Amino acid sequence: MKSLGQGGCHSKIWVKICGITSYEDGQLAIEHGADALGFVFYPKSPRYLPLAQASNLLSRFNVLKVAVVVNPSLEEIEVLKRELPIDLWQLHGEESPELGQVLPQGKIIKALRPPFEIKAKEWSQCTFAFLLDSPSEKWGGTGKAFDWKEACLFSRRYSYPFILAGGLNPDNIQKALYEVGPFGVDVSSGIETYPGKKDKKKLIDFIEKCKKLDSLRR
Template identity: 45%
Template sequence: MRTKICGITSVEDAMNAIEAGANALGFVFYEKSPRYLTITQAQEIIKQLPPFVEKVALFVNVSPKEVNDTCKKVGATLAQLHFEVDEDFCAQLEIPHIKVVRAKNKEDISQFSEEYRLVDAYCEAYGGAGKRINIEWFDGVDCSKIILAGGLDPDNVASLKKYGFYGVDVSSGVEISHGKKDPNKVKEFIKNATT
């Protein structure tokens, strides 16, 4: 499974994740998140990163223009949309994007089944709540285009391999405190997801 370490707030955490083998890093542009970054802070981190790492910008309730402008300014390579968007919204994006399904029930996980999408457990707050989704919902489902998020950590990620998810996304499950990653947990999470 491919791995994304989300809620990166420092160059040190970004480099530790990359050295541990992360395929993607997530940067949060949602002001209510404890992992929120300003454009300047994100630029400082992203400009120091090596090539071939996906740099994902996470958005909640913004305009297509804001997504485009922010991604261009910081050098993000993918936009992650944590809110309801329609085809018109997506047509205005100038950067590749991935939709997030905040699943309340088993039926929700089949939304956007033709495209790669991130599936997270529904909660009132957006992202980073560490709430675990009901894994049994994925029994017998084609998970090859799903990136699973929500309540993952180094101890439970290996149990997901049998489902064939495209990838896994973790934030709070590898942290010492909000926005500060534990390098050992990051390493262990990636090792358990990929070996």
């Protein structure tokens, strides 16, 4: 997959709004063109969504629903699979490729951190896409950008689709898309009022800038 800087061009930018904790935020994202919503099932995250709340929330959205988990046990996976209408699974920890065998094939987003040295082939058969995020000593998103040259190196090294994350916001999203040319983008803290609550103006601005670039590519 090539970046725009290398002459590549994707017909549509896939946009995921992550850290959704309310119907209002999720529906607003859908109405303005989001392709997927992310729900965090990692208890240490400030955007953690308890199962009881998730059961009532996810079924109300007519869009791809992504479960974000960090080093989950098989039992935790089975509970989420049984209780929730999940379309994609985002693995954001140090999960073993064997875990991919118990999840639907082609339905995994595997999060990676720079320098993105991975055994790509071990995950490639079961992934929807890889997610490139910022380095951190803690699990989960950091809200900070990394050197996008690392993402460009990944793009040249591997042919797999990837989603750019880490520190994206309405001010830098178009620059990121032009320089990196990812399949998709993932945003959470960059469009928030506080953790778990989206800022309406920033959310709409972020998605509209992605869609504007879509229209320029056609």
